[in-house]
Amino acid sequence: MDRLPRVAAHRLSLYLRALAGWADDGGRVSSGRIAAACGVTDAQVRRDLAALGNLGQRGAGYDARELAAAIRAALGIDRRWRAVLVGVGNLARALLRYRGFRAQGFEIVGLFDADPGKVGQRVEGLAVEPADRLGPRAAELGAEIAVLAVPAEAAQGAADVLAAAGVRGVLNFAPVLLKLPPRVKLVTVDLAIQLEQLAFLIQHGDPDPDGG
Amino acid sequence: MDRLPRVAAHRLSLYLRALAGWADDGGRVSSGRIAAACGVTDAQVRRDLAALGNLGQRGAGYDARELAAAIRAALGIDRRWRAVLVGVGNLARALLRYRGFRAQGFEIVGLFDADPGKVGQRVEGLAVEPADRLGPRAAELGAEIAVLAVPAEAAQGAADVLAAAGVRGVLNFAPVLLKLPPRVKLVTVDLAIQLEQLAFLIQHGDPDPDGG
CATH class of the missing domain: 1.10.10.10 (Winged helix-like DNA-binding domain superfamily/Winged helix DNA-binding domain)
Structure with missing residues (x-):
């Protein structure tokens, strides 16, 4: 395995x-x-x-x-994973409503945003907390996974804080290549890359349907 | 190539x-x-x-x-691609603001939603059009790509309409396996799958970093 x-x-x-x-x-x-x-x-x-x-x-x-x-x-989804979500914009709101996460064992336990105007707002039952409390709160909440839905320029800083707080994996939606220590795993969802892959398939067909 | x-x-x-x-x-x-x-x-x-x-x-x-x-x-991104976006919820709004799309040559030229309350609303400069006009309007707009951000139960119906309208590729965010004729290419972004991949990497490490 x-x-x-x-x-x-x-x-x-x-x-x-x-x-x-x-x-x-x-x-x-x-x-x-x-x-x-x-x-x-x-x-x-x-x-x-x-x-x-x-x-x-x-x-x-x-x-x-x-x-x-x-x-x-x-x-590894025969268990529950606690996750924090960083950056509470439209994407985060879409993710919070996405039924698939909870169904597959992923539970969002904390929301964080750098905008003081958003702090304290309740979104899908959770109060938004200030981004400068991300490190200690991620540890307190026992978060093993973080979902990054922040602007590109804020992503590496948030990732560093999360890595220091003991998070084991980051799902990154910011269009930036993050650097993380090897013990922290990274999956990047770059939506423009998905569209590029589609353009590629349209132009070239799919020579290797099992390979992607 | x-x-x-x-x-x-x-x-x-x-x-x-x-x-x-x-x-x-x-x-x-x-x-x-x-x-x-x-x-x-x-x-x-x-x-x-x-x-x-x-x-x-x-x-x-x-x-x-x-x-x-x-x-x-x-x-295949040394050219522009015209795209329609179907389903104007939080995810669609996040996608419309996503700078990377336009930077890589993808231009959203039409928005569609089945909710009459959303039809006519302007989002990022485009008026939302009724979903039941999707087929003829996608063809009129010269859309080659469609981005599906609709609920799972609406996705296959929209995909069928788009395929009949001559769209060449579908970027699907609905958590469902779509069936399309071979000439229409499909990239599915299943956000729960991305989290599953992250869980897998945390549990097993990354035995094959070049393979994914």
Whole structure:
């Protein structure tokens, strides 16, 4: 499991989405059905799921519920993660309303903003706290993850504070390449990059549908 | 160029971000500097850039401006793309303010929403149009790309309308696996998947930093 590559982890997330849609069916599901729903090859699905351990029986498919649990364990979402959200603009408000976060075990436990006009406002049941209290409060709240929705110029400073406060992972929406110590993991969501990838696919097709 | 894999296209986007930060330096840039800024190996950078054609001279690095232009051409962003945005909630407002879109050649030319209370509102200089006019208006506006920021249950219907209207690519933020004809390219930004990837990295480290 420790050697599961990151691209495979991304496919596991997709399989989990497909399985969630069939949860009410109960019973068994074939690799072919997962493959068709996710746009990858049947062989790829079987390879990825084989890496999770002994789940399928030849010809009998997978127990859908057991498979979903195994994927959640492999991804590390068979537990809850406490997260702080830094920068309470439109994006943060959209993220707070996003049902998928809580469903996958991510709980936003603190909101922070540098704008004194926003401090004290209640958003989705949480009061916005001042950004200059981010470090001690992130530690007090037991936050392991931080979601950065601040302007580019504020991102590295916030990331440094969070790293010093013991946060283990940062989901960064600011369009900037952050530097973090190796013990703090980073996933950057650069929305312009997503559009660039789309432009690339339109121009060139998708020569490698399993590789992205 | 037609065989540039999608993961390499993602790295090219990262290199372009790094180059943008050094644009004022002018002059030449080494593969090693790009590699360090983007967290990939020097060898990987040289391999990726070699695929763009004859750009570097042994020992002399790359001309930063020429390199950025070559990357933009490879990604298909050496031109403008007209896009419509469907679903005018918090996420859409955040996207409209996101400077990176226009900087990379993406221009939002139309806004659509199913809520009659939002129709006619002006957001960032554009009037919101009714969702039931999406098909004919997307065609009139010459939109090649659509950004879907609608609830999950509305996404497939909007995607079908857009595909029929001749849109060539969809950037989908709804947490649903869309089905589109092969000529319409799809990039899905599932924010919960990004958090799952972060949880995975925290639990397992990053065994394959160049693979994601």
